[in-house]
Structure formats: structure tokens, C-alpha cells
Amino acid sequence: MSASPRLSTLAEGLRGSSILGIAAEVRSLVKTGHDVVDLTVGDFSSKQFRIPQELEDGIVDALRSGESTYPPPNGLETLRQTIRDFYVRRLALTFPLESVLVTAGARPAIYATYRALVDPGDRVVFATPSWNNDYYCAMLGAVPVTVACDASTGFLPTADQLRPLVRGARLLALNSPLNPTGTVFDAEQLLAICDLIVDENDRRGAAERPLYLMYDQVYWMLTTRDAQHVDPITLCPEIAPYVVLVDAISKAFAATGLRVGWAIAPADVIKPMNDVVGHTGAWAPRAEQVAAARFLADHESVDRYMDNMRRESAARLDAAYRGLVTMCADGLPVEAIRPQGAIYVSARFHLRGTTTADGERLATDEDVRRYLLHAAGVAIVPFSAFGAAADHGWFRLSIGAVSVAQIETALRSLRVAISDCVAD
Ligand SMILES: Cc1ncc(COP(=O)(O)O)c(C=O)c1O
CATH class of the missing domain: 3.90.1150.10 (Aspartate Aminotransferase, domain 1)
Structure with missing residues (x-):
């Protein structure tokens, strides 16, 4: 036996x-x-x-003043407000506060996105090469639907490549600037993909669950001189109800070990994501949240x-x-x-x-x-x-x-x- x-x-x-x-x-x-x-x-x-000096000092100060307990599972309100202001100022994107969820770096934001939107057996579309979507699909029991990209498009997928794959899919996972290639979407390429998602959701109507876009922009502040970061909501405001933006202080501020990240999404998507983060304890440490709120609001130091x-x-x-x-x-x-x-x-x-x-x-x-x-x-x-x-x-x-x-x-x-x- x-x-x-x-x-x-x-x-x-x-x-x-x-x-x-x-x-x-x-x-x-x-x-x-x-x-x-x-x-x-x-x-x-x-x-x-090195991480910014102000951030380092802010964490030490926060710990010394007793900021060592559980934070609220969706993040400290001061940090969520600061993130909202940061996006208004730097990306001209505006969200209600309920759309901001703070997490322990970008990973729990991604995991919670998958958990909130994808059921076992659902199709998740992503390009290869890309970072870790295969692992997230494996953890969810989702079906990975991949498009193999090559150097001709900077290893980024095009709307034409994605069109045959989005029918019936639950989630499209994109990342720009892209890990592993260091390439970025241009506005035309990304807009065509946004249009594809909007069309697909119009076709589905209210009777079918929509196709969502998870847009991981964790490297967006690290574009090189001649490249510009683009985001789906600025290019195509109608797509906002279907987008989860993922971001963190990890890469821009060389702060991978501090574990402060966030997701921005419609409030009805953020709510179950918040529960996933809460039940798994995947919130960012409180002292780091206090310090990140102070640092991100200090525009001179950030610049x-x-x-x-x-x-x-x-x-x-x-x-x-x-x-x-x-x-x-x-x-x-x-x-x-x-x-x-x-x-x-x-x-x-x-x-x-x-x-x-x-x-x-x-x-x-x-x-x-x-x-x-x-x-x-x-x-x-x-x-x-x-x-x-x-x-x-x-x-x-x-x-x-x-x-x-x-x-x-x-x-x-x-x-x-x-x-x-x-x-x-
Ligand atoms: C594209 C991308 N997203 C997310 C992450 C994870 O970031 P964090 O360390 O904030 O969890 C990484 C880390 O390498 C990454 O390359």
C-alpha cells in the first residue's frame, strides 16, 4: 500500500x-x-x-516613542493619506482613502489581489518573462495563461498578443518597469491593452465577472532619463473600476527589508484584500509605517x-x-x-x-x-x-x-x- x-x-x-x-x-x-x-x-x-537617512531616523524615533503594537490591518490612516497625496502630487491620480491598503511590501498586496479576485481554476494571463506570477498562480490553484514575449517588444506583451487570451480570464497581471528586463510600456502600447480590457468587460456585461488588471509599478520611480512611466488609469480613466495598482517603498528607496507596500483599488476590492492581509498578519510594521508616512510627506527629502x-x-x-x-x-x-x-x-x-x-x-x-x-x-x-x-x-x-x-x-x-x- x-x-x-x-x-x-x-x-x-x-x-x-x-x-x-x-x-x-x-x-x-x-x-x-x-x-x-x-x-x-x-x-x-x-x-x-542606503535607505534615506530621514526614514532610518524616523523608524528609530517611532520605536523609541512606543510605536510597537499592531497597526490597523488596512494601515495607519496618516500613511494611507500620505500615499494618496503622494499619488496626487507625483502621478496626478486621485483616489478615495478607502481605496488605499497598506501591506508588508508589495508581495502581500499581490497575494491579496489574487485571493480577492481569482478562484481556483480561474485563468490568469501574464507575459513571460515576468516576476513570480507563476508562483502566485500555483498558490491559488489558478490556471496560468502565458504569452511568450521577445526582444522586439522589450519583452512586454502587446494588445494583439493578449487579445486571444483574455476571453474568460479573471486577471491580467502586468508590470512596468519590468522585472527582469528593465523595459517599460509606452503609452500607446499600454493604452491599447487598457482598451482591450474595457472592451472585454463591456462584452461581458453585468452577468459575468469582470476581467481585472493588476498593474505592478513597484519600480516606477526608477525610470531612466529618456523613459517615462505610464499607468493605466491616467491613460484610460474608464478602466479604474477594474484596476489594482501595486507599489512599495522597497525599490525606489532601497528599502526592501523594511516591508512597506500598498495596493490601490476600488473599495469593494480593497475590502476582501484587507481581510486577507489582516488574517495573515501581512501588515507593514507599525514603526515603519509611522516613519514612511513622515518621509513620503517630506517632498524635499524624497526629491x-x-x-x-x-x-x-x-x-x-x-x-x-x-x-x-x-x-x-x-x-x-x-x-x-x-x-x-x-x-x-x-x-x-x-x-x-x-x-x-x-x-x-x-x-x-x-x-x-x-x-x-x-x-x-x-x-x-x-x-x-x-x-x-x-x-x-x-x-x-x-x-x-x-x-x-x-x-x-x-x-x-x-x-x-x-x-x-x-x-x-
Ligand atoms: C515586479 C516586482 N513586484 C514586486 C516585488 C516585491 O516587492 P516587495 O519586496 O515590496 O515585496 C518585486 C521584488 O523583486 C518585483 O520585482
Whole structure:
């Protein structure tokens, strides 16, 4: 008689993050004395990017004055008001206060969106590569419906690609600037998708549950000089009843460990999301909420911090991108996409089917990743970790934990390692 499983069906099917698996491999190499330039994690090193001083001081002050108890499950009213004002001032978007839900970073906002809108068996549409939608679908028992994107659209989906997939779908999950590619939607592209959603909901009428859009704009403050962030509600106000915006202080303020994020959505959607956050205790810590409210209302400090943040991240993105483009110009089998936002550069290494100086044949992207890690000491993540098909040669390079000098070292080592590979 076969033993019955000890765990739930969900637990049996869950997969851990493959990016964190690669990060663990990097840590063990570093521990054994290897020099590695770590371009894997979608995070920051506090040696390179520190949180704003005012935010740090605000948290210490809040804790010292006893702000250490449960916050209200939907967030402190001062923070919710500040977020509302922040969006009015910076994105010209206006919402009632009941539309703002504070969460412990962007992740619980995303999870609560799925829980509030998607039933097991419902179809969720998203593009690949993209960040973690496959895991959220697995947790919900939702059916992932994916569209494979390529470099011709900056790896972002178009309305034409999505049109055949939205019939009967419950949720479309979009993200811009996009993790892993560092590319952004332009207004025309996003507006066409908004029109598609509005048309689909008009077609459904009141008898059928609507199609919602979850728009994750957690990197929106980190667009590069020549790119502009666009959001669905500004472009297409009629779409507002169907949109959940997701955001956080995590990326713009290098504050991934503080855990303050939020969702903005129609009040009837926020209500069950609030319950999910409350029942799972996924609210942001109270002292961080107090400090975030104070900091986000201090526009001078925010602007000063963002000027520096954008300058420092652009210097790193430019260094990586220029280095890759130079390799390409020198005839090496490398491509790159000019970064438009976030902390990522998309790079393609056409090394599959080549043989290394040690005689190893590189047959897969995973072989290429491991070779570049061990031969060049450069750690990168293949797009397959973001749900894309394996072996098309595209990788994410993240600049949040490294200096420009480290990027230059990485580029020199990559050049040698790539030059050592011989095509058949
Ligand atoms: C697109 C995107 N959304 C959300 C998150 C999660 O953000 P948080 O750390 O605030 O949960 C990440 C983190 O990498 C991300 O890349």
C-alpha cells in the first residue's frame, strides 16, 4: 500500500524561488574564498544604496516613542493619506482613502489581489518573462495563461498578443518597469491593452465577472532619463473600476527589508484584500509605517534622495549596458537592451553550442550561467527563472548590490570567458 502524502496538495506542488537557489550557490562560492560579482538578486546592498537617512531616523524615533503594537490591518490612516497625496502630487491620480491598503511590501498586496479576485481554476494571463506570477498562480490553484514575449517588444506583451487570451480570464497581471528586463510600456502600447480590457468587460456585461488588471509599478520611480512611466488609469480613466495598482517603498528607496507596500483599488476590492492581509498578519510594521508616512510627506527629502538614487542606478545600468554593447561591437556573441527602468539590464549571451577552453560543451542556458559564474566569477539569472522558455540565451543582470568598479571588473572577466568559447 503506498503511503499517503504528509502534506497538502498545495505544499506538494510548491516550488521555491530558483533565483534564491542561484543566490545560495553564489554565497557558498564566496564562503569558499571565490571572488564573485553578484548580479543576481533583485535587491540592494546597503553598502551601495542606503535607505534615506530621514526614514532610518524616523523608524528609530517611532520605536523609541512606543510605536510597537499592531497597526490597523488596512494601515495607519496618516500613511494611507500620505500615499494618496503622494499619488496626487507625483502621478496626478486621485483616489478615495478607502481605496488605499497598506501591506508588508508589495508581495502581500499581490497575494491579496489574487485571493480577492481569482478562484481556483480561474485563468490568469501574464507575459513571460515576468516576476513570480507563476508562483502566485500555483498558490491559488489558478490556471496560468502565458504569452511568450521577445526582444522586439522589450519583452512586454502587446494588445494583439493578449487579445486571444483574455476571453474568460479573471486577471491580467502586468508590470512596468519590468522585472527582469528593465523595459517599460509606452503609452500607446499600454493604452491599447487598457482598451482591450474595457472592451472585454463591456462584452461581458453585468452577468459575468469582470476581467481585472493588476498593474505592478513597484519600480516606477526608477525610470531612466529618456523613459517615462505610464499607468493605466491616467491613460484610460474608464478602466479604474477594474484596476489594482501595486507599489512599495522597497525599490525606489532601497528599502526592501523594511516591508512597506500598498495596493490601490476600488473599495469593494480593497475590502476582501484587507481581510486577507489582516488574517495573515501581512501588515507593514507599525514603526515603519509611522516613519514612511513622515518621509513620503517630506517632498524635499524624497526629491533629494531620488535624484541621487536615479543618478547612482543609472551610472551602474549605463556601465553594464555600454560594456555589453562594446563587446557586441567587437564581434563577441553578446546582445543587450538599453535599460529604461528598474535595476536590471537584459543581456543575451549566444554561447549555447560552443565549447569552453576546458573542453566543456555548453548545451543549455543553465550551462552558460554556471560557466560564467565559475570561469568569470559573474553571477547572473537566466530568463527561464522568470517563466520564459529555456535556452534562448537571455539573462538578467541586476545592479543593486554592486559598484560601477565591480561592474567593470565583471565586464572584463566576461569578455575573457566569452572569448574563450569556441563555436563548432
Ligand atoms: C515586479 C516586482 N513586484 C514586486 C516585488 C516585491 O516587492 P516587495 O519586496 O515590496 O515585496 C518585486 C521584488 O523583486 C518585483 O520585482
